[in-house]
Amino acid sequence: MDVFRTRARRTAASAAVLVCCAALASGCTVPVAEAGLTPVTARTAQPTAASDLQSQYQRVIKEVLPSVVQIQASHDLGSGVVYDDKGHIVTNAHVVGSEKTFLVTTASSEQPLTASLVFSYPEQDLAVIRLDKVPAGLKPAVFGSSEKVEVGQIVLAMGSPLGLSSSVTQGIVSATGRTVSEGSTGGGTGATIANMVQTSAAINPGNSGGALVGLDGQVIGIPTLAAADPSLGGSAAPGIGFAIPVSMVRTIADQIIKDGKVVDSGRAALDITARTVVDSRYQPIGVAVVSVRAGGAADAAGLRPNDIVTRLGEEPITTITSLSEALAAQKPGQRTKVTYERDGVEKTVEVTLGEQ
Structure with missing residues (x-):
């Protein structure tokens, strides 16, 4: 799936009526009182429910928005979430880029505050x-649990889309467990990220690094990517965005x-450098091994330069991206089969995966 990063350049009828209709259809009449309803109850049921939901939205926004900040680098703008009371703020690596210092606008600061980079982990x-x-x-956000995230759950995305600080959009969790690859051009990290939360809440440039929040007020993800529709020239595909799951956010x-720094990535690796190879019709057919790290997973399994990897476990491998996505679904230390070609002969070997 094509994706683009989301940092910005600065710059009903009433119940009583339904009861009566049902009674008339059966050839008799039933007084409203016998149905256990009163006209007042019937008229106010739906508006009260809508009012309750609206109040819940407003409560969550009032509670969480002060923990979402705007981050300004030299030429770019993004969002962040206050992680603790010591001033740590979590955001996306593509928001900070290669810079070390930033201006941060919090909910309680009249002027931007200065901040410094602790560490950037582009791989995630x-x-x-x-x-x-x-x-x-300064108010830290409450970070929830990925295990409690469910499809259909109402969520709010908070951040600074297009530089509009403290903006909120609404949607649902559309899917979980998505593996998405980010482009490496235009300042992107090229990361392949597993178990992402897909959401219909609008994620626009500048939302990157902000908060995806449930109605319990807990952060369940960091909005990072929005899908791009190739048929629209690569522009945003409305209602398809992705957030890094809170479990990974907390771990990193x-x-x-x-x-x-990150000392335990939890990301599997073959311990090779490689490139995509194509056939005579310029169609990708596999990943050629360029070099093998001594003592690494591939080396221990006997893989060597010029081998062409075509399958990892049951997943076909045709490009570097497909290899990254297949590895993202694995764990370090896990054993899996690697199918490859050497001098035109197909071979299969078991590999104990290393760590990225």
């Missing part, structure tokens, strides 16, 4: 920055804050 498109001075009243952010 996550980064942590820290405010140089923690302002009074906790390591960065504790160790200053």
Whole structure:
């Protein structure tokens, strides 16, 4: 699926009536009181439900929005989420890019605050920055659990789309467990990210690094990508966005804050460098091994340069992207079969996957 990063350049009828209609259809009449309803109850049931939902939206927004910040780099603008009371803010790696210092606007700051990069992890498109001075009243967000995220769940996306700070859009969780590859051009990280949350909440440029929130007020993901429709010249496909799951956000952010870097990625690797190969019709047919890391997973299994990998487990491999997506579904230390061609002969070998 084509995707683009979302950072921005600066710049009913009443119940009583239904009861009566049902009674008339059967050839008799039933008084409203006998149906257990009163005219007032019937008239107010639906508006009350709508009012309750609206109140819930407003409560969540009031509770969470102060924890969502705007991050400004030299030429780009994105969003972030306050992670703790020490001034750590989690965002996307593509928001921070290669820069080390930033201006951050919080809900309680009249002027932008300065912040510095702690660590960026492009492989998962996550980064942590820290405010140089923690302002009074800084409010960390509450981060939830990926295990409780369900398709159909109402969610709100909060961030700074197109530089419009403290903006909120609404939708549902459309799917879970998506593996999505991000482009590497235009400042993208080229990351392949597994288990992403797909949402219909609008995600626009500038929403990157913000918060995807459930109606319980807990962050369930970091909005990162929006789908692009090739038939529309690569422009956004409305209602299809993706957020990094909160489980991965917490895993990576906790390591960065504790160790200053990611020490356990949880991402499987073959420990090779490789390139996509094409046939005589310029169609991709596999991934050629360019080099093998000594002592790594591929080396231990006997793979060597010029081998062409065509399958990982049951997944066909035709491009570097498809290999990355297949590995994203695996775990370090897991054993899997690798099918490859060597001198025109197909071979299969078991590999114990390494860690990226």
